[in-house]
Amino acid sequence: MEGDNKETLLRNVEPQNHGTKEDNLRGKVWPETKKIETKMAYEDAIAGLQKLLSENSELGEAAATKVRELTAALAAGTEKETFDPDERIRAGFEHFKKENYEKNPDLYGELAKGQxxxxxxxxxxxxxxxxxxxxxxxxxxxxxxxxxxxxxxxxxxxxxxxxxxxxxxxxxxxxxxxxxxxxxxxxxxxxxxxxxxxxxxxxxxxxxxxxxxxxxxxxxxxxxxxxxxxxxxxxxxxxxxxxxxxxxxxxxxxxxxxxxxxxxxxxxxxxxxxxxxxxxxxxxxxxxxxxx
Missing domain, CATH: 3.40.1050.10 (Carbonic anhydrase)
Known part of the structure; x- marks a missing residue:
């Protein structure tokens, strides 16, 4: 029963590959995270992987390690997806205006006249x-x-x-x-x-x-x-x-x-x-x- 549970859990988190179950558990055959195909949103995928770790104590150490790696990689992918260049530009200027421009009125007053x-x-x-x-x-x-x-x-x-x-x-x-x-x-x-x-x-x-x-x-x-x-x-x-x-x-x-x-x-x-x-x-x- 324990072996069946491991195999079922692994099918939930890994894409199909041509290695044996033993190789997968040892981490010898594991496709790159970036190739994982899923219809779930990143947040749902992360939540699902974390649930696997918390609810299945019988998950093998090697498989558990891979699940943690997948969780971290998916989280990193989420950060990249949410990067907003326009917001970064706006925030950068707001910081400059608050910390530099507004604190140095004499300097910027002179610069307005020329360089x-x-x-x-x-x-x-x-x-x-x-x-x-x-x-x-x-x-x-x-x-x-x-x-x-x-x-x-x-x-x-x-x-x-x-x-x-x-x-x-x-x-x-x-x-x-x-x-x-x-x-x-x-x-x-x-x-x-x-x-x-x-x-x-x-x-x-x-x-x-x-x-x-x-x-x-x-x-x-x-x-x-x-x-x-x-x-x-x-x-x-x-x-x-x-x-x-x-x-x-x-x-x-x-x-x-x-x-x-x-x-x-x-x-x-x-x-x-x-x-x-x-x-x-x-x-x-x-x-x-x-x-x-």
Whole structure:
């Protein structure tokens, strides 16, 4: 009778599979939870599974464990199903308004008149590396541009006009005093650049073309760090790509002029969110007024 009860209970919580009853009880053959097909609502399914656990003390340990796993997985699925992006946006703004905007009327009163940021910041679009959080920038402090791998292309009025417009506006109109380019650990864009075959084969419409902006950095890393494994080479490339972007900034005439006049400084940075560290450096470009 005990064996029959176990088999009946298992039929109530598991989809059909081709393993034996003994294998199922030991957990050797158990389909992935995400493949479970049920017409019941998530809440009803969870309630039913919990009832099995509470009312059937004869349920085997292995089967009981699986029921608990199913319950947890279904509960997690319920959380995902109930996520409301609109509500998240509204709640986020309400929090900002209450905790920041309404508590700093003087700051936001000044910002309503205009902006005069000290920094222009290039950062990666990666959701883990927002400069406002990492460097605690307050509203009005930093004029930001974010893109894949925080790269700055060389001056090109047609190909990269959007980037050129941002740099021109920051340097000429906002008169920022510092341009900071930030790389970061575990950067997918840098990994993508490092993975591009030597023959230049591409697999996307835009990504490879974009990250190839810093191909000179890749060439340098592969030459100087060929004894290191792939992940270590990527770590080096994260910083070398920043240096290439800093060099590319000097191809913009108004940036070069401001650097020569010492009204603008170019800085490189690297944020390691694995170690919780930030590295900052300046490059000596040895710039002169002599035309080359």
């Amino acid at each position: 005069s940021p000290k920094f222009m910041v290039f950062a990666c679009s990666d959701s883990r590396v927002c400069p406002s959080h990492v460097l605690n920038f307050q509203p009005g402090e930093a004029f930001m541009v974010r893109n894949i791998a925080s790269m700055v292309p060389p001056f090109d009025q047609k190909k990269y006009s959007g980037m050129g417009a941002a740099i021109e506006y920051a340097v000429i109109h906002l008169k920022v005093e510092n341009i900071l380019v930030i790389g970061h650990s575990c950067c997918g864009g840098i990994k993508g650049l490092m993975s591009i075959p030597d023959d230049g084969t591409t697999q996307s419409d835009f990504i490879e073309q974009w990250v190839n902006i810093c191909k000179p950095a890749k060439t340098k890393v592969k030459s100087e760090c060929n004894n290191l494994d792939f992940s270590e080479q990527c770590s080096h490339l994260e910083k070398e790509a920043v240096n290439v972007s800093l060099g590319n900034l000097l191809t913009y005439p108004f940036v070069r002029e401001a650097v020569l006049n010492k009204t603008l400084a170019l800085k490189g940075g690297h944020y390691d969110f694995v170690k919780g560290s930030f590295e900052l450096w300046n490059l000596d470009f040895n710039i002169s007024t002599v035309s080359i």
